[in-house]
Amino acid sequence: MKKVVLIPDSFKGTLSSSKICEIIGGRVEEHFPGCEVVSIPVADGGEGSVDCFLTALGGEKVHLTVKNPYFEDMESFYGIIDEGKTAVIEMAACAGLPLVEDRRDPKKTTTYGVGQLILDAAKRGVSKIVVGLGGSSTNDGGCGAAAAIGVNFYNEKGEKFIPTGGTTHEISRIDLSEKTRELDGIEIVTMCDIDNPMYGKTGAAHVFGPQKGADPEMVLFLDEGIKHLAEVIGKDLGMDLSVVPGTGAAGAMGAGMIAFFSSKLQMGIETVLDTVNFSEVIEGADAIFTGEGKIDFQSLRGKVVIGVARRAKKKGVPVIVVAGGADNDIEEAYEVGVSAIFTINRLPEAFETSRYKSVENLTFTVDNILRLAKSLKA
The missing domain is CATH 3.40.50.10350 (Glycerate kinase; domain 1)
Incomplete structure (x- = not known):
């Protein structure tokens, strides 16, 4: 080879x-x-996404001070690739769950820092910004990020404020008139690998709220807040995002990216494949x-393996899949371009045992695949 x-x-x-x-x-x-x-190397938009892009394409990591999930100053970062034309931002870098440690409370956390990262990238003159959603500690519908770029939110008293998960229900009016012009003409793509709607039983609060610290009562409260936000977005911005797939991602940040940043939501692997040409x-x-x-069957819904296979098939390049395990319902994978699938676990062991042998097992499996390829070529 x-x-x-x-x-x-x-x-x-x-x-x-x-x-x-x-x-x-x-x-x-x-x-x-x-x-x-x-x-x-591929990341799904969460923690590590910037480093993956920089590893694959080279570029520069930009460091700057922004607000953390509790409006406190912190050192964060984003990546610049494609000869300065594209910025890559992971929201986890300033709104991630690990950053709140033992203070998990999605009623109080904000995405404000994410908006600061986006604005800084825009000021550097990029023509495209890729934003990765995932691993967030927030449930503010992206309102914090929007406030950072000049979007104004008002309550019933006409007072301006920055909504968090606990105050989205107080939004009476959204005003985009002071939104920065720095973003004009910049293509913004949001990496989003889930299809949850903004609210409801499969929405942001119900599905992801508990892992962010919400008890059952808070989940209902947060869900009502996001539902209210959807109604105000419909009233003031003329967008019905209530059932758009992916708008519930990262505490309804998916909805905020569409409503306030004119972004499109795209599967993570498709974004990666486009970005790396x-x-x-x-x-x-x-x-x-x-x-x-x-x-497994989830892999066939546009995840990494299938996304890669579909594009490789058009070029006639063989695709070898190496996985920890494989289910029985994956015949479709071969139809869309996968040539062969190999699992790395050599013995019938529980995951808690085999996980510590992953390096050894992967090395052994790949070694044998290559030995076979070499012998066939000979």
Whole structure:
């Protein structure tokens, strides 16, 4: 083999996508000296997304002070890639759940810092901003981020305020007249891999509120607040986002990105493939290695493996999937472009045992795949 492209998702709880690239890349170089190895580690928009893009494409990490989930100053960052044309922002960098530690309270947390990151990137003259949703501590519908770019929120008394999850129900009017012009003409794409609506039993508060610290009573309170926000957005901005898939992502930040930032929501892998010019990258490749912790019917809904396979099929490049495990209902994967699927666990062991052998098991599996490829070529 003369060229191999590596584009794995992480194996949740065991191996990062960067570590997987390192392991597979090392075995490729061992068996096929001189082979060009292109590594594109993938993140889903949450923590680590900026580093994945920078690893794949190079670029610059920009550091700056913004507000954390509790409106306190913190050092955060975003990435600049594509010769300064594109900024990559992960909301977890300033609104992430780990940042609140033992203070989890989605009634009080804000996405204000995310808006500050977006605004700073815009001022640097980028033409495109990619925003990754995931791992948030918030339930403010993106109102905090919107306030950071000049969107004004008023209560019934006509007082301006910055809504949090606990005060979205107080919004009486939304005014975009003072929204910054710095974002005019900039394409904003939001990475979003879930299809939850803004509110309701499958909405932001009910599905994601508990992990952010909401008890059952608070979940109902937060859900009513987001429902109210949807109504005001409909009244003042003329948008019905109530049942748009993905608007419930990251405490309804998905809705805020559409309403306040004129962004489109896009599956994470599609964003990654577009950003790295995947169709061009795989030109002349002998094989593509991808994978995830478990490939199952969920993987067929536009996740990394299938997204990669569909584009690779158009170029006629074989796709080898290496996964921690594989379910029985994945025949469709072969139809859309996957050439073969290999699982790394060699013995019938519980995950709590095998997870600590992931490096060893992945190395062994890839080693044997490459031995087979080498023998067939010979």
